[in-house]
Amino acid sequence: MNVGLNKTEKAVLGLLIEDSNRTADVLATDIGVTKRTIERTLVSLQKKGKIERIGSKRDGKWIVIR
Template sequence: MPVGEKPSTTISALAELIGITERSVQRNIRNLQKDGLLRRIGGRKEGHWEVLE
């Protein structure tokens, strides 16, 4: 199942899947948010990410 189809994917799992550090995943998420391409809906436990176009 692709990561995009698994809403419970963790930063650790993403880092391992694409071969970068967890810190790099966090930095990329922050940059995508800053650029208006990614938005967090809800809280840390029950929330999800929304990709904006």
């Protein structure tokens, strides 16, 4: 499942599996990176088909695709 992912992408996936409502700010704090790094990681994971956004930016959540 996590083949071809860097350590930040793996960490983000793990945290989103636990709680799909986590924001980029919370993810950044949990992992210890900047919010911008999380934003780039989320885009990368979307392009790789690992996550999908359901709902709006404000009220949505992430769905991890296994």
